[in-house]
Amino acid sequence: MTKRRSSNDRQQNYTKLDNDYVRNTDKAINRKIEGRKRKMRRIAFFAIVPVVIIAVLGNILLNQNETLAAKEQEKVEAKEHLADLKEERESLNLRIKQLEDPEYIAKLLRKEYFLSKEGEINFILPDEKGEKEKKGDIPDKKDAVSEKKGKKDD
Known part of the structure; x- marks a missing residue:
């Protein structure tokens, strides 16, 4: 019968050397890993920030376009109302002249x-x-x- 080896058996027992070379190498590897992490964070930051800024500016632009369209519609309605009022004023002035x-x-x-x-x-x-009599004109x-x-x- 053969024995199955567990994963613990596969592990080798070793001791880590504790000298200046190993410590410096570990520090260099850790610095390199941390540098990569910082670089990825910077890339993510500079990729996300412009997207957020563009989204905010786009939202502002859309809101301004909606407001502008509403104001233009109000302007058209005000001009129509002004034309109606001018027409009414003219008819009232004519009525005044007639009554004089x-x-x-x-x-x-x-x-x-x-x-x-x-x-x-x-x-x-x-x-x-008979229409004129009905209107009173x-x-x-x-x-x-x-x-x-x-x-x-x-």
């Missing part, structure tokens, strides 16, 4: 409140264009004249 005209006021009073001058009789006739003289001209041309 005594003839327009008399026409308005006859139409809305059925007031009449002395000796005048009001007749209510059905209007083909009363055509001024220029519109009435242009409507008459348009009917003559047809």
